[in-house]
Amino acid sequence: MGRALAVIIWILTLGSVSIFFVKQWWFPAAISSHAAALDRQFLITIIVVGISFTAAQVALGYMVWKYRERPANDRAVYTHGSNRLEVIWTIVTAIIFIGLAVMGQSVWASLHFAKAPAGSFQVEVVAQQFQWNFHYAGHDGVFGRTDPSLIDDSALNFIGLDETDPNAKDDQTHSVIAIPVNRPVELILRSKDVIHNFWVPQLRFKQDLVPGMAIRVHFTANQTGKYELACAELCGQLHFKMKSYMLVLPEAEHQALMALPQEQFQSRITELLAKYPLPTY
């Protein structure tokens, strides 16, 4: 019995570890400037905990194998433990864990403690059940005023843009987000109804959109292409369908796009969606 259990534990451990390290199922290729550091931190962590996991399980299996009761046996070892050991492993784990915790902050700090760098491209994100709306400032770079009371779904004015506001004249809106490559992007995240979550796996980035708040976050994408955008916070019935795309465009192409008035903007985005294929997984 003891041997069997030991072997099973070891097999399960091997299986669990290998399902990670075959890398058959792994993160999609990253496309953001902070992702490299984040992936490294993840790798370090997963290796540390992987080793600890294996060590703990192997040890467990070993005890189970070695110390099973055999007829001939005398009694078990009579001990109430060793304070020295306790102190040692408390300190060791404390160092490892706190170490990981501290290392784990750098990416976070770079994303959340610093304001978006000057000259970053701004997009206003207005989520709703179950659709994404992205509000672009147009070439004047100033967002037109929005107000919930102006929302008019029939007129496709989902974000309540105030047409009378001069700044709004050149604003564009779309359900697809188009951002420039290699240029900091600042998102102003809002929600019309319940909590949603802006999430593009390739960005290694996630942020709730909380109604009543306009949360500002920033990142830099460094790979052109088309990526799937998902909602990662339960927002109701069609949560699983709240999908859109993120286009990361070469600076020039992006500039041109942003210069277009709403109608051409729309059709241009459709073209771009067709132009850029999804990454192959």
Place this chain on the structure above:
Amino acid sequence: MSAHVEEEHFAGSNKLFTSIWVWLVVLTLVEIGLAYKPMALHLMLTILLGLSIIKAALIVAYFMHLKFERLSLILTIVPMLVVCICLLFVFFPDSFRSAGLRYEFKEQPPAAEEH
């Protein structure tokens, strides 16, 4: 029967309790007086909370008799409560944050029924 363990007699004279009561009333009057002193809200808040904590302490110590209980009981009850209440203060950064990040728009006055 453990009744013979707790001393039946209840420490503290009615005179003592009355004087505590006087203190409580006085502190209350002070609080009311403060209400009409124009001063910064946070200052007012700190003073009021300070006074309230004193009052609470008086009630717990004398009326609720904790002062006359064993130290071990005090050490069991008070710290865990204090710690948890202090922890609740961790909410505050987010209160100010959500105020700061509030999405501003023109609210129209509610159609509150009139009387």
Place this chain on the structure above:
Amino acid sequence: MSTEARAVHFPAADWDGGVHPYRVGHRKLGMWLFIVSDSLTFSALLMGYAYLRASNVWPTPFPFYPSIVFSSVMTFCLLSSSLTMVFAVSASSRRDLATARKWILGTIFFGIAFLVLHLIEWNHLITEGLRPFSLPAHWVSTFTTTDGKLPSPLFGATFFTITGLHMFHVATGAVYLGVIAARIKKLKHEDVEISGLYWHFVDLVWMFVFPLIYILSVDVGGHLAK
């Protein structure tokens, strides 16, 4: 297996079993624990109130009369009820049950006075138009900030929730004391003391509700009057 002879060898230290470590019976300890958890419920609500107040435009509508006068008298009632309650408890500790009962009835009286005053006070506010979900129109107009921010209807919400829950505690306390007073002859001193604990706790909560809800919402400039 347990023979007294052996027992002699036992350290009778508080925590070694066989004794009540605090020299406090089950019910009293239980009541203390209940008080701890119940005060956390109130803390949570008060914290929610503070959280919301700190992030909203808050009206300060309470006039000297009736609100402050009433709430002050109410505070006075509760404080006095606590006093009568300790009198009751120390009387019962002397097994002077008649006096104890007298003081308990006094306590109940003050408690009910508190409730009545509080309900009148509620009634004032409700007739004025305060609701859990909205402010009276003239409050809104008065307390709208210069840059057009409206005062928060959460005022009513927090006010009715917190004072309401406290009122509920007072009411249950009054009933509880009623039972104690009725059965005082059959009860042990400890039972009276425990009912006292609960009552003082209710008083204690008010010591925070009163300043935080009332004092901090006094209409100092008398804006509403104008």
Place this chain on the structure above:
Amino acid sequence: MSVETHEAVHRHEPPTSFIRKYIFSLDHKVIGIQYIILALVAVIVGMTMSVLMRMNLSWPGTNWPILATLFPGGAPGGVINPEFYLSLVTMHGTIMVFFVLTTAPQGGFGNYFLPIQIGAEDMAFPVLNMLSFWVTLVGFIVILSAIFLSGSASTIGPIGGWTGYAPLSALGPIAGPGQGMGMNLWIISIAIFCVGSLLGALNFITTLLNMRTRGMSLMRMPLTCWAWFTTAVLALLSFPVLLGGGILLLLDRLAGTSFFIPGGLYVSGILSGTTPSFPIHTGGSPILWQHLFWFFGHPEVYIAILPGMGATSHILSTFARKPVFGYRAMVFAIFAIGLLGFFVWGHHMFISGMSPYSAMTFSILTLSIGVPSAVKTFNWLGTLWGARIRFTTPMLFAIGFVSLFVAGGITGLVLGQTSLDLPMHDTYFVLAHFHLVMGVASIFGMFAATYFWFPKMFGRMMSETLGKIHFWITFVGVYCIFVPMHVMGLVGMPRRYSQFTEYTFLSRLHPLVVFVSVVAIITVLTQFIFYFNLIWSIFKGKKAGPNPWDATTLEWTTASPPPHDNFAGVLPVVYRGPYEFAVPGAPNDFVMQTEPETEAERVGGNGHNGHRH
């Protein structure tokens, strides 16, 4: 005055009428069993739901005729629709966390064995004890009604996840299906449950502090008692906060307040305040709800695991025939986990828009809570070192607990880092984490406890053969269910998605999803072996003596099942620590706690009887 007996709280004779004896019983043993039965029923509901969820995930759009009849609203034409899936998720989570893992470990086994293990004849407040069970039962009935009384599609069961995030949960029917009556009932049920647990908690604490028999000093208590005690303290301090939050949430829904609802909302085509169906809301904060919920929520997860840890330590030591390694360290670890458990709730809110600075603080505290957990793990290994392990079924499950706890806990260290939570939050990685550690480690603790104490509770042994079959399949099964979920999380599979067909980056996961579902169904079916074993053994199991496992603690000094007042009127007296196995020179390889200390011991106390010298 050095020698005091207890005040006789309730020396009532065993009641005779069936009702007083088995239904409205004041006997902690009966109440404990009632709690366990409640958990066993609840878990069947929860498991069934998990199977439905898995079926929908791996074979979307398939027609399951029975469902059409059972849930005309949820599965019209037998096809599970998204809102029904989500209400299943919500109910599964809620039922499993509250009505399985907060009832069985604490209300069940705690109720039954805490008084016996400390040598008391009952709980401190028998009536309160009975009340807390019945209150909890009402809570369970209410939550069931939330989904089963809601046939028509308009009123599907609640949709909000077990975390019930506002404003989705606060807005009411306007926010879509699943926000109607079902959600009200969900909140009410939670509130009721809070009350029940509070009553239970103060009962446990009082009992343990006041009713330990002579010689049962704190450091002579079995680790199970320490665990139940700490759990009770956690419950006492965390449930009231949830209660407060619940009241506010209910008011938002019923009284039109807006504690958690901000201004200017525009929900399903209606602007807040423009129609009576959607009154004006303004000024509330969704994050406030998350704070209130998780302030309770994180301690809750330790409420779920601590009793399991206690049982594991107890059982490991018993069948290793060896004292617990580092008893003191274990006690401090339990205590540290309990304390730190209150300082880390923010790790559920890294992505929620909470202040990033608090997030950093929470992150560091979160990883420090791994330390006491690690210490416990190492001490379990230490206990097995140099042991003479007897592989009974309870021992197998206890060892399984250690393995699974490590597997699940370790990923907490990934999630606990703010940066790494960016990609991980709300993906199946989180799901894998908590299912391993809570979904099965804690449950394994309960299995171990069941197999271990069954002889004491019913005077008969459970079938070892069935038990071992149950163990092997379940142990392998749960690894196969939940380990793949980690990599699903890496690929980016979000939680609470009723289908994954929408996204191409998830398409390659399909084989895994199906594999998981198949194993899950097998594992769930295996559980019925356990149920059969339980029922069969109650009547047909082979008779058990008072101490079938050669164990040392007080519950094994009395008859199985114990008499009405546990020790037939004579309270035991305790002379030594709880885990005196393999004592050199002792006649047997185990020394009961009631074994008087020998002259030698009393003179040169060997320091191992739980007292410093």
